[in-house]
Amino acid sequence: MLEISGLGHAYGTHRVLEGIDLKVGEGELVTIVGPSGCGKSTLLRCIAGLVPPTEGKVVLKGAPIDGVPDDLAVVFQDYSRSLLPWLTVRDNVALPLRRRGLGKAERRAQAVKALASVGLEDAAGKYPWQLSGGMQQRVSIARALAYKPTLMLMDEPFGSVDAQTREDLEDLVLQVHRAEGMTILLVTHDIDESVYLGDRVVVLARNPGRVRDELPVTLPAGRDQIGTRADAEFVRLRAEVGRLVRGVVKDSEPPDATDAEDADAEAVATAVEEPAKK
């Protein structure tokens, strides 16, 4: 349903992405993992239509993307900046539904339903800043779910929450993926997460960002935090992805890319990157 061919992006003379080819099938959950500064976020922004790519094209359901596509929702890493603090949780979730041409009552009803599906029906009347970080990110996910997109993009969605919350939210994504059959493209810097969540893992290399390799995840669909992570196949895949990701950092390359676009989003990511590589 999503086809990316020869996609490249440059900020001035600085090439961020080059020759990206990627296909995502209906109902698939694809994770994109790569080192800091490999242009993961830029890639996602190109797919979302927020940034026009400088070369190549993105085709969604047979239609080339020019501007923001209709049936798409994005969950950003920075939930506290992505949710509007002057609106209640329910109204935040209901806001994008204006575009669906629904009446106010109908919008609110759908928002409450989406909140219930992430276990937050009691928080509907609260403001985002009255909730914990993990709950705020649940609200962002509920907002995306209520919109009923055909494609959900998630940009390092769990980069700013603690480890326990992160595992809960990962399972929430798996659960909604199964329940709604939604196509999800999730960007992460965390190797374990990319294997745990993905039906397929796409590994990016950097300078410029390009696809290094793709790995199908041969784990059963029903996954759980303790059992799956102890599975021999999981351990093998994690090592494989780890080698691919780490293979990028050579001595000749600068320690960190100067990708201005990604620097902000990945400032937090780098802070939690080390334990992820254990």
Next chain:
Amino acid sequence: MTPRRILLGAAGAVVVVGVLEAVSRSGLVDETSLPPASTVLKEAGKLAVDREFLVDVGATVREWLLGLLLAVLAAVPLGVLLGSVPLLGTASRALVELCRPVPSVALIPLATLLFSSPAQTNMSLIFYACLWPILVNTLYALRDVDPVAKDTLRAFGSSTPAVLWRVSLPSAAPFIATGVRIAASVALVVLISTELLVGGDNGIGIYLTETQQGGGRTDLMLAGACWAGVLGLLANTALIALERVAFRWHAARVEGIA
């Protein structure tokens, strides 16, 4: 405000009044140039029920509010326009920075030429003085709207005007309100100054001038000045209270970060 803070504030005021009273009574300064605080306060109390003075206060308040309202009506849309169209913003920047520091009182001669009635002169000068703090706050607030919040709405397919209306304006509103509050106190200073310099029929500034005619009554002048101060204090307190109620999310966020 906690009772403790109110109590401390009141104690501070009482001490200052006491010192002023002592300085005047002890003969350190001439009693006619600095009347005792008690006399000034007594006169201020009498003014509160003096019909003529109340007419003056009414005229000042009316011009103050109208001038401020005109400035808000002009500066906010202008700031939104210049803040959301980068081309216009850049083109107007030098002009804004040039006009902003020109003191309103420096324009009194021009205003008296342009407008026949003192009320119009006053309001035009208030308008000019208030335009800049509101315009500049609106401009910067729009420029500082969180790009993640804007991108979120754009990603859900919102058009540029919808993003402006749903994200940029609400998020800029607390800063615009602060601009209005700053403008309100500037406006009172400008208004009373122009009343003193231009003259007219009614106004606190006119009253202050009248107290100095035929011998001069410093106690009455200071009593009038006290009321001007009270007006400024009331406006500031009311606007702060309004901001707290309307932008509870903003206060909660700022306090959360601090």
